[in-house]
Amino acid sequence: MHDLILFAQSRGGYWLPPPDSSTAGDVDRVFYFILGVASFFFVLIVALMCLFVILYRRRPGVEAPGSASHNNLLEITWTIIPVILVVIMFYMGFTTYLDIRTSPRQAYDIRVVGQKWSWVFSYPNGHVAPELHVPVDRPVRLTMTSEDVIHSLFIPAFRVKMDLVPGRYTTTWFHPLRAGTYDLYCTEYCGTGHSDMLSKVVVHKPGEFETWLEQAANLLASMTPVEAGAELTRRNGCLTCHSTDGTAKVGPSFKGIYGQRHTFTNGTSAEVDDNYIRQSILEPMALIRQGYQPAMPTYKGRLKDQEITAIIEYIESLK
Amino acid sequence: MSDLLTEPRPAAAPSMDNYLTHARGFWSWALTLDHKRIGVMYLVSIVASFFLGGLFAELIRTELIGPGRTIMGKDMYNQVFTLHGAVMVFLFIIPGIPAALGNFVLPIMLGAKDVAFPRLNLASYYLWIVGAVFFVFVLVLGGLDTGWTFYTPYSTTTDTRVVLAVTGAFILGFSSIFTGLNFIATIHMLRPPGMTWFRLPLFLWALYATALIQVLATPVLGITLFLVGVERLLGLGIFDPKLGGDPVLFQHFFWFYSHPAVYIMILPGMGIISEVISVFSRKHIFGYKFIAISSIAIALLGFLVWGHHMFTSGQSKLASVIFSALTFSVSIPSAIKVFNWLATMYKGSIALLTPMLYALTFIFLFGIGGLTGLFLGALATDVHLHDTYFIVAHFHYVMVGGTLSAFLAGIHYWWPKITGRMYSEFWGRIGALMVFVGFNLTFFPQFALGSRGMPRRYYDYGEMLGEHPEFYGYHFLSTLGSYLLGIALFLVMIYLIASLFNGHRAVANPWGGATLEWQCSSPPPHDNFPVQPHVGDPYAVRNFQYDPDVGGYVRVAQTAKPEHPLHPSAH
Ligand code: HEM
Ligand SMILES: [Cu+2]
Ligand SMILES: [Cu+2]
Numbered sequence: 001m002h003d004l005i006l007f008a009q010s011r012g013g014y015w016l017p018p019p020d021s022s023t024a025g026d027v028d029r030v031f032y033f034i035l036g037v038a039s040f041f042f043v044l045i046v047a048l049m050c051l052f053v054i055l056y057r058r059r060p061g062v063e064a065p066g067s068a069s070h071n072n073l074l075e076i077t078w079t080i081i082p083v084i085l086v087v088i089m090f091y092m093g094f095t096t097y098l099d100i101r102t103s104p105r106q107a108y109d110i111r112v113v114g115q116k117w118s119w120v121f122s123y124p125n126g127h128v129a130p131e132l133h134v135p136v137d138r139p140v141r142l143t144m145t146s147e148d149v150i151h152s153l154f155i156p157a158f159r160v161k162m163d164l165v166p167g168r169y170t171t172t173w174f175h176p177l178r179a180g181t182y183d184l185y186c187t188e189y190c191g192t193g194h195s196d197m198l199s200k201v202v203v204h205k206p207g208e209f210e211t212w213l214e215q216a217a218n219l220l221a222s223m224t225p226v227e228a229g230a231e232l233t234r235r236n237g238c239l240t241c242h243s244t245d246g247t248a249k250v251g252p253s254f255k256g257i258y259g260q261r262h263t264f265t266n267g268t269s270a271e272v273d274d275n276y277i278r279q280s281i282l283e284p285m286a287l288i289r290q291g292y293q294p295a296m297p298t299y300k301g302r303l304k305d306q307e308i309t310a311i312i313e314y315i316e317s318l319k
Numbered sequence: 320m321s322d323l324l325t326e327p328r329p330a331a332a333p334s335m336d337n338y339l340t341h342a343r344g345f346w347s348w349a350l351t352l353d354h355k356r357i358g359v360m361y362l363v364s365i366v367a368s369f370f371l372g373g374l375f376a377e378l379i380r381t382e383l384i385g386p387g388r389t390i391m392g393k394d395m396y397n398q399v400f401t402l403h404g405a406v407m408v409f410l411f412i413i414p415g416i417p418a419a420l421g422n423f424v425l426p427i428m429l430g431a432k433d434v435a436f437p438r439l440n441l442a443s444y445y446l447w448i449v450g451a452v453f454f455v456f457v458l459v460l461g462g463l464d465t466g467w468t469f470y471t472p473y474s475t476t477t478d479t480r481v482v483l484a485v486t487g488a489f490i491l492g493f494s495s496i497f498t499g500l501n502f503i504a505t506i507h508m509l510r511p512p513g514m515t516w517f518r519l520p521l522f523l524w525a526l527y528a529t530a531l532i533q534v535l536a537t538p539v540l541g542i543t544l545f546l547v548g549v550e551r552l553l554g555l556g557i558f559d560p561k562l563g564g565d566p567v568l569f570q571h572f573f574w575f576y577s578h579p580a581v582y583i584m585i586l587p588g589m590g591i592i593s594e595v596i597s598v599f600s601r602k603h604i605f606g607y608k609f610i611a612i613s614s615i616a617i618a619l620l621g622f623l624v625w626g627h628h629m630f631t632s633g634q635s636k637l638a639s640v641i642f643s644a645l646t647f648s649v650s651i652p653s654a655i656k657v658f659n660w661l662a663t664m665y666k667g668s669i670a671l672l673t674p675m676l677y678a679l680t681f682i683f684l685f686g687i688g689g690l691t692g693l694f695l696g697a698l699a700t701d702v703h704l705h706d707t708y709f710i711v712a713h714f715h716y717v718m719v720g721g722t723l724s725a726f727l728a729g730i731h732y733w734w735p736k737i738t739g740r741m742y743s744e745f746w747g748r749i750g751a752l753m754v755f756v757g758f759n760l761t762f763f764p765q766f767a768l769g770s771r772g773m774p775r776r777y778y779d780y781g782e783m784l785g786e787h788p789e790f791y792g793y794h795f796l797s798t799l800g801s802y803l804l805g806i807a808l809f810l811v812m813i814y815l816i817a818s819l820f821n822g823h824r825a826v827a828n829p830w831g832g833a834t835l836e837w838q839c840s841s842p843p844p845h846d847n848f849p850v851q852p853h854v855g856d857p858y859a860v861r862n863f864q865y866d867p868d869v870g871g872y873v874r875v876a877q878t879a880k881p882e883h884p885l886h887p888s889a890h
Contacts, residue, residue: 015770016703017787027699031770034697038690045657045686049679052664053671056600064668069603069858071662078658079651086647086693093697094640100702101636149473150566152631152706156772159703161631165567166472167560170633183786187706187774189466191473192393195777293478 020182021158022139022175026096028159033092037085100160103173107141108134114144114151114164114186115297116250117193118237127217128302129235132184132201135209139175147297152188155201163188176203192250193240220306229314232307236299244318250295258316263290277312337739341845352437355843357444358423359737364447365419366812368410373805375403380761380801383794386781396778397464398479402457404467405484409491410451412722413580416587417533418443418498420729421526423737425502427836428520430511430854432846435504443497446490453487456480466776468577471558471569475550482551485544492537492544495583499533502526513854517611520834520857521604524611525590528618532579532586536622540576543569567632574625582621584718585685586614588725589656592678595728596660598832599675600667603858606659613652620649630701639698646696653689657682672830673747677728680755684720688713691766706776709769715762727754727811734815735825739842742818746810753807760800764793826871831863837872 015035019025056064110132113120122128134140144153146164154161155174162172186197204212219228233239233254241251258277263269265288270276279286281303284296303311338355341347348356378399382389391399422440426433434440457463457480465474465481474481506519506527519527546557547569556562558569597604604610626634626642660682669675691713694700704710735741773780773790780790828837834857839848855862863872 015767017771027703030697030699031694031703034693034700038693042686042690045661046683048661049664049682052661052667053669053679056664056667056669058601058668058670062668063861064601065666066602066861067666068605070606070608074662075606075609075655075659079655082651082654086650086696089693089697090644090647093699093701094643097630097639097643097698097702098636100699149476150470154706154772154774156703159699161702161705163632165560165633167566168633183772183783185772185774185783189397189470189473189776191464191477192397194397195393195774195779196782198782 017156019157019159020177020180021155021160022177023096023100024157024159024177026099030089030092030096034089037089100172103141103171104139104175107139107173109141109143110134112142112144112153112164113147113302114153114190114197115147115237116149116191116240116295117186117197118240119153119184119186119197119199120235120237120302123213123217125213125217127213129216130237131199133209133212133216134176134201134203135206136176136179136203137206139173141171141173143169143171145169149190150188151186151190151197154185154187155182156185157182158201161187176201179203179205196240220310225310225313226317228307229310229312229317232303232311233314236303238311241296251292252289254315255318258318264288265290274312277315278308281308281311336844337840337842338845339739339842350441352433352441353845354422354426354434354437354440355737357440358419358421360444361414361422361447362419362737364444364451365411365415368406368451369415370812372403372406372411373808375399375406377801377805379403380798382778383780384798385795386779386784386791388779393778394464397776398462400776401463401466402454405463405488406454407718408467408580409488410447410454412584412718413491413495414447414498415584415722416591416726416729417502417526417529417583418447418494420591420726420733421502421522421587422498424733424836425523425526426505426509427736427839427843427847428523428834428857429506429509430514430835430848430852431505431509432848434501435508436501439497439501443494443501446494446497450487450489450491450494453483453490457484457487468573469544469547469569470573471547471550471564471566472560474547475559482548485548489541489544489548492541495533496537499530499537502530503534506530511851511854517608518854518857519611520590521593521607521610521614522587522590522834525586525588525593525614528614529583529586531615531618532583532621536576536579536583539572540580543572543576546572567629567634570629570632571625574628575622578625578628579618579621581714581717582617584722586617588681588722588729589614591725591729591732592660592681593656594832594834595674595678595732596663597858598732598830598860599672599678600664600669601831601860602663602665602667603856603860604659605662605665606655607858609655610659613655616652617649620645620652624649627696627701630698631705643696643698643701647693650689650693650696657686657689671748673742673744673751674728674732674830676748676751677724677731677754680751681721681724681728683755684716684724684758688716688718688720691716704769706774707769708765708773708775711775712762712765712769715765719762720758724754727751730815732830733836734818735829736836736841736843738819738822739825740818740822741825741829742822743814746814750807750811750814753803753810757800757802757804757807761797761804762800764796764800768793768797826869828863828872829870831860831865831872833857833860833863837863 016028019028111122119130120128121132144164146166151164152161158174160172160174162170180203182201184199184201219231241249243249243253244255246253246255257272261269261271282300284298285294288294338353382391382396461480463484464477464479549555550557554562556564558564558566593604593610624642624646626638627646630639694704783790825841827840835852838852862874864875866873
């Protein structure tokens with residue numbers, strides 16, 4: 001079957017992808033324990049059901065043999081046994097949950113902002129990126145919030161998930177076991193681009209994370225402003241709403257707007273120049289271009305002056 | 320299977336006056352106070368809603384048959400799954416069993432002439448219609464894209480028709496409250512002499528427990544949706560953090576209703592299963608009191624577990640731990656019911672007629688739905704599975720596998736009573752088999768999709784295929800299954816409708832039930848019982864024996880003498 005062929009190409013067991021964080025194995029143990037108990041009872045129930053249907057099928061002229069219509073001992077038995085089993089499940093789930101929710105003190109801190117429909121990860125040295133880069137040899141704590149609606153960060157391989165709630169901070173943590181690249185999804189419905197709100201977790205080999213971080217942060221020093229601007233629009237999630245090839249997405253395309261005259265929903269109009277772009281980035285709600293929704297989040301406090309300048313030069317370069 | 324089991328003999332023409340012939344013309348229906356007619360009007364309306372919701376479901380599945388765009392864009396997809404969920408939940412499954420089947424059989428099973436407040440009953444139906452009209456407006460006036468859950472601040476900021484939709488749901492809430500009030504009052508006040516609490520059929524215990532939830536929980540939904548509406552219109556700042564509100568508060572309010580509502584959906588179904596299993600096994604139900612009390616226990620405990628929808632919302636660890644523990648406590652009464660049903664079948668005389676096939680389907684599918692709930696009650700595993708397709712599979716196993724199977728069991732079981740006609744047993748069985756296969760094919764692959772990481776409410780999974788090539792195959796299978804399921808349900812509708820025209824006339828008691836509705840003719844007369852019926856043990860099915868001359872079951876003499884002609888239809 002089609003399904004089986006594709007399954008053969010996938011990694012991990014039938015039910016769960018490979019466990020790649022320090023707590024994932026514990027979560028899987030709880031999963032497989034419950035799976036075992038559930039399968040046992042399911043098979044028991046279905047087997048009895050089929051057995052009774054066969055043994056006691058209706059035969060013309062034969063009345064049911066019959067049996068008692070209550071039995072307290074039986075009732076107590078099939079109450080107590082499940083109670084014991086669910087207490088064990090509860091306990092296993094609960095202790096592992098405390099581990100998932102209690103981050104180790106020496107964890108490496110990364111801040112996460114969710115916005116429609118991209119992720120912004122900020123590192124301690126001020127660098128921001130749309131992908132989550134982490135070292136392999138230490139636990140990582142994410143402190144998260146949202147710019148707009150609720151999002152949820154989910155890394156299946158690490159078995160972690162936590163909502164990003166506007167107006168408050170939530171945290172989660174994990175300790176990756178292997179270097180590699182993993183999927184990261186948004187799992188709280190957040191509108192049009194919910195299923196595009198995907199990213200990657202890049203787990204660096206020992207020692208390589210620091211060098212990556214240093215080089216990545218030095219963007220403006222190592223690139224021309226136009227190149228840096230291009231990179232910054234990618235990292236800050238601008239490109240989820242703005243294209244660079246002239247097609248309109250949620251927001252207008254960047255291509256060719258520099259120097260154009262735009263009219264706004266309040267009736268005024270203005271030429272797209274450095275100041276206008278700057279204002280669009282810092283106070284996007286001030287002027288809403290005709291034909292678009294007020295959907296853009298503010299980047300006030302998130303982009304440095306030099307970075308905004310680089311973005312302006314980049315937009316100007318898109319003729 | 321012998322003729323005796325599959326082909327109940329045609330009965331003589333029904334007694335002249337029954338509730339269908341009692342009065343004629345549009346107004347005799349539109350203004351009727353007869354619980355049976357109101358039940359039938361509800362039945363037609365909710366079945367129509369079900370097919371609308373089903374159409375949306377097929378659109379969702381068709382879009383997901385392969386990666387990328389198949390038939391619609393992203394915004395359209397979001398509206399389609401929202402309307403699917405909202406229609407199925409608010410218009411179909413919550414009113415489904417209580418308001419349609421419950422309305423029809425509750426007073427008859429009780430031995431009463433009608434519900435306690437017939438006018439309130441009719442009002443409840445019209446409120447349902449008004450609520451449904453609001454939903455239709457939402458559909459034609461620009462849609463809704465919040466999901467049926469209306470989570471803030473998404474719902475307070477999107478530019479789709481939220482106010483219209485929450486008004487509709489608010490009104491539907493009142494419809495549900497009225498039904499609940501009526502059922503509670505009826506069961507308390509209108510029991511005839513001899514109908515003690517522990518002689519109530521288990522379906523009535525289930526409806527009673529359901530009604531408690533409808534009356535106590537639905538007002539909370541009303542207020543919550545009202546606040547969402549007001550927040551949108553006036554910028555009040557209850558839920559939107561930009562205005563000083565708290566979005567997680569909305570989730571607490573919402574689930575305070577919507578978790579108990581899950582039991583509004585499933586409890587009546589469990590009630591039907593208790594009736595059907597006993598009758599088609601020809602055995603007294605096993606553990607009557609345990610099943611009865613477990614319904615009440617589920618209803619009450621169900622109020623205390625709402626936080627299990629919020630384990631990853633940022634609620635405190637302590638809250639999560641308490642909610643997890645309470646969640647497990649609800650699983651016990653459900654398990655008790657299943658074991659009692661099995662014990663009822665033990666040493667019975669089991670006839671695999673269509674209602675029984677659906678009852679067995681129920682045990683199978685609800686078994687999977689309930690047992691997968693254990694993964695979600697356990698904190699560590701819920702963190703991984705929450706908001707993935709595992710959840711989608713779990714709740715469809717409970718709501719479709721459970722409630723819809725029970726609904727189909729009930730429809731087939733009471734069809735002769737409601738319409739006075741027998742449907743085709745052959746097509747009934749084919750339909751049940753197709754529903755079973757189609758359902759599992761649709762939803763079983765979704766467990767694996769979800770546990771492997773596929774989030775729910777996703778329009779596309781093309782980009783995920785790099786790490787998860789298997790997603791494609793699972794989605795493909797699921798969509799194929801949904802087509803089979805769709806065809807099966809159509810088939811069911813067609814042979815049921817056909818039976819109205821060419822079905823055999825039904826006798827009073829074609830299956831051998833001992834509850835009171837089988838003591839009046841099929842269809843029942845306008846005021847149910849010409850003479851006060853004989854109230855006995857509702858599960859003394861052995862007191863009824865098949866009589867080939869009648870073509871159905873009649874009470875045998877060994878028990879107390881019947882006080883009225885038992886089979887008016889046979890005369
Ligand atoms: C008793 C009948 C049913 C009920 C009560 C029901 C209820 C629901 C609910 C509440 C949702 C969640 C919607 C949301 O996330 O906002 C949902 C989603 C869904 N339903 Fe159903 N449903 C029913 C039947 C079906 C059937 C028969 C199918 C398949 C043919 C189906 C396919 C789906 C799918 C694929 C989704 C997931 C949409 C997504 O997450 O993107 N449903 N359903
Ligand atoms: Cu999202
Ligand atoms: Cu719940």
